[in-house]
Amino acid sequence: MGNLPLEVKVEIPNGISYTQPTGLFINNEFVYPKDKKTFEDISPATEEVITEVYEAKEEDIDIAVDAAIEAYKTWSVSKPELRQKVLLKLADLIDENAELLSSIETYDNGKSLQNSKGDIALAAAYFRSCAGWCDKITGNVINTGGQHFNYTQRVPLVCGQIIPWNFPILMLSWKLGPVLATGSTTVLKSAEQTPLSALYIAKLLAEAGMPKGVVNIVSGFGKIAGAAIASHMKLDKVAFTGSTLVGKTIMKAAAESNLKKVTLELGGKSPNIVFDDADLDESIQHIITGIFYNSGEVCCAGSRVLIQSGIYDKVVAKLKKAAEAIKVGNPFDPDTFMGAQVSEVQMSKILQYIESGKEQGAKVISGGKRGDAKGYFVQPTIFGDVEGHMKIAKEEIFGPVVTLIKFDTVEEAIELANDTEYGLAAGIHSSDVNKCIGVANKINAGTIWVNTYNDFHPMVPFGGFHSSGIGREMGEEVFNEYTQTKAVRIKLNTSRF
DSSP: OOOSOSEEEEEOTTSOEEEEEOSEEETTEEEOOTTOOEEEEEETTTTEEEEEEEOOOHHHHHHHHHHHHHHHHHHTTSOHHHHHHHHHHHHHHHHHTHHHHHHHHHHHHOOOHHHHHHHHHHHHHHHHHHHHHTTOOOOOEEOOOTTEEEEEEEEEOEEEEEOOSSSHHHHHHHHHHHHHHHTOEEEEEOOTTOOHHHHHHHHHHHHTTOOTTSEEEEOOOIIIIIHHHHTOTTOSEEEEESOHHHHHHHHHHHHHHTOOEEEEEOOOOOEEEEOTTSOHHHHHHHHHHHHHGGGGOOTTOOOEEEEEGGGHHHHHHHHHHHHHTOOBSOTTSTTOSBOOOSOHHHHHHHHHHHHHHHHTTOEEEEOOSBOSSSSSOBOOEEEESOOTTSHHHHSOOOSSEEEEEEEOSHHHHHHHHTOSSOOSEEEEEOSOHHHHHHHHHHSOOSEEEESOSSOOOTTSOBOOSGGGEESOBSTTTHHHHTEEEEEEEEEOOGGGO
């Protein structure tokens, strides 16, 4: 404890060697926490320790918040051109370091390299999109008649942000893009399972010309550092992506402290509906992407596939064949689609759900076991004969497990789709555009994908209904989440004219 340098050499299994920061990133430099305590970071694919990193505690969060508050004084009134320049340079640096960043992500998270490369590309694209918004976050002049002049301003915030382990760099971009574009400042905590890529991005932020204190990045545990952020009296806002259970805790802490603004992107149990007039080969590929991408560790995963009864057997046969063709294993193999689960804890949770499905009478069509290789691997798993009361049909598994459920009519499909406490996403597969629009209008979810799935764009907002959260990421809507409205009403003395 306390002997770890602020940078260490790391050898990635694909042969890349690089220098990994280990300290807390505060005021554009890596520093030791007050008590110099460290924790281990383990590679999910090898079950071996990659390195240790320093852990932030409550007093370290206080220091980082003070840095963000000090930076706010100038960054909040900075010229849009400066903020745009930083964002564009950051996007360029991410592109220039794409091979290294995707390798870090794969080593730290366990996801396949092809998935990591997609994450890095999306992150760079989102920072560029946010750069285009810097000079377009404007107020309004309001005409109320009479002797008043009225206008509104969008005022930036001092934020706390907590990101998950399933998409470390991508979720970091979704959080930091709006901060940098609006003139807000932040303290961001990475997930304790995946701290490495956020710390490396911190180096790129400083290189991109970001003023000190605007973004402060800390590693640490949710129950300590995360709780300190959620309840901090000096923060104007907290943004969290993760489980619904933790999201409720964060919202309560935010309310009981200073009623800070909250956005929560939480869990899901999303339906993916296949009608009998769908292009089945296309639909199968979207089902595969919807549930097995990123090893199933996706909040909006299409984990409930609803299939019209007339095509059920065809879909089952095609889906089984496609799932069994998925290459699972060494995440650095370019042909691997599914890497490891993020941790032993997560793998064990997934395997428990699989056993629950078997015990409650669901039929294992494919998979259903732990992978053969060393590491936290789970086979792509398909359950048939699933009934609505089963745990695997109701609860978020957050792994490569999909349930297949029959339906007969459009009305029944809609009823099944909405039979959940969540409302994050849904998929609809049909060649009838009128049916697709009609069904989309009746499904209670924040994102509806039609004849596609897990298909994101920086301009399209993302977020959930019900237990899936509050607020939106991306799109124009996100800039409202990172500002607050100030109205100014001026009484004019028109008698002088």
